[in-house]
Amino acid sequence: MAKFVYTGRDRRGPKKGTLTAHSKKEAIEKLQSNGIRVKEIEQKPETFWEQDIVIGRAVKLEHMVIFLRQFAALLQAGVTVVDSAFILSQQTDSKPLRRALTNMEADMREGRPLSEAAEKQKKIFEPLFINMLKAGEATGTLDQTFSDLAVHYERQHRTRQKVISALAYPVVVGIVAVFVVIFLLVSVVPTFVGMFEDFGGELPAITRFVIYSSEWMQRFWYVIALLAVLAAGAVWLLRRRPESKIYIDYAILRMPLFGNLMRKAVLARMTRTLSSLFSNSVPILEAMDITGNVVGNEVIAGVIKESRQSLERGESITGPMQRHWAFPPLLHQMVAIGEETGSLDQMLSKVADFYEAEVETVTDRLKALIEPLMIVLLAAIVGTIVISIMVPMFEIFNTVQEGS
Known part of the structure; x- marks a missing residue:
């Protein structure tokens, strides 16, 4: 409201x-x-x-997919665009989407076309969506356009969920490990310090290290908290600056284990977006501009920009891709075949299918590999602290036994 x-x-x-x-x-x-x-x-x-506080996407991808499928079904059933927007505004679970549809309905009742009404809701609908609507209005195939958009966002959502599932496990286990270590150092280790002092004698090096870490943690815990907040703030600020974001995106693509997964996910998004735009008759230069803005990685976006400039000069779109390490031979070879045969949208769709399947395969492999590694790492950290406490206790026990 x-x-x-x-x-x-x-x-x-x-x-x-x-x-x-x-x-x-x-x-x-x-x-x-x-x-x-x-x-x-x-x-x-x-x-x-x-104002609504929005972190990430204003509308969840699953809500967007449901909305697009329902809009396509209503149009195919003969419901007008204006009435479709009104009906969906009454039943969507997403508040931002409901507000956007209500505003769009009001604009369309004043005589504005759907694409112009949607373009005013830039926080909700990205350029890909707007330009595909314009193409659908021009060709009179809005119902098919909405179906294509639903397929596009559905595949994007599935790929995104796969990447998140692969990254979530190590992040969660890492956070648990940090809290377990902090709990042991702050609550458990100090209870044994007095016992070791009464015992006297030379403590093992590992025990001295753990006791020192425990004392430091109790005395300077706020330093760790402050550093964590500063690190998170620094990353957030750097991500917002285009000149530094490209270095972060480069580091993401070069990460051990996860870099290959992130690269395949970005390439899947790029090829799927280009294929959707080309198949809906969006001009190629405009399609490349849109893809560069929504691909989500400045390194890949830079190559798309170079490919666009190459195309403007009358050269092949694949030239900059062939020279860049992030683009595998399969991709630029398939794109080159698509250029030669005039079936670029179909070739890009096949490449997108391949990389989406690759993302699924890689995530399954990573999860199978990371789970035991993280368990071993957590066991090693906790085990080190436990051993540092148990070794002096055994020495105390042996001393008491010999004394009796």
Whole structure:
């Protein structure tokens, strides 16, 4: 719901105030039903505290896929675009998407085309979506366009979930390991320090190290917390700066174990996006601009930009790809065949299918490899702390036995 400020008149004289409604049209209808003739009305800007806090995508991919499939089904059933937007705005579970559809419905009832109405909702719909809508409107195949978009986002969501599942396990286990170590050093180890001091004698090096770490942790725990916050803030700031983001994206693609997975996922997204745009008659130069903006990796985006410039010069699109380490021979060879045969969208779709399958295979292998490695690592860390405590205790026990 949005807030609107209005001025007008009723039987008693001038009126002004605020009201809430889904759209400007609905606000005017509410005022007219109350006997107020509207002179001016405008949407009141949201304050910081009234705004929805959004981290990541404004609309989840699964909600977007459901919306696209339902929109396609309604259009195929003969429902108008305006009525389809109204129906879906009433039943979607996503608040940002509901608000966007309500605004789009109001714009379309004022005579604007669907693509123009959607373009005003830039926080919800990315350039890929807008340009495919424009192509669908131009060719009169909006229902098919929505079906194609649903397939595109569905595959993107599946690939994304595979990557997340591969990265989630080591991250979760790593966080658990950190908290276990902190708990042992802060709560468990200090209970044995007094016993070791009473015992006297020379403690093993590993025990001295663990005791020193425990004392340091208790004394300077805030330093670790501050460093963690500063590190997270630094990464966030660097990711927001284009000149530094490219170095982070390069490091991601070069990571041991996970770099190959991330590269395949980015290439799958790139080829799938290009294929979807080409198959919906979006001009090739415009399609490459859109893909560069949504691919999600500055290294790959840079190569796409070079390929676009190569195409403008009348050269092959594959030249910059052949010279770059991130693009395997399979990709640029298939693209070259697509250029020669005039079936670039089909070739890119096949490449996207291949890399999406590769992402699935690699994630399964990584999970099978990482799980035992993380368990061994966690056992080694905890075991080291336990052994550092047990060794002096055995010495104390032996000393007591010999003394008796």
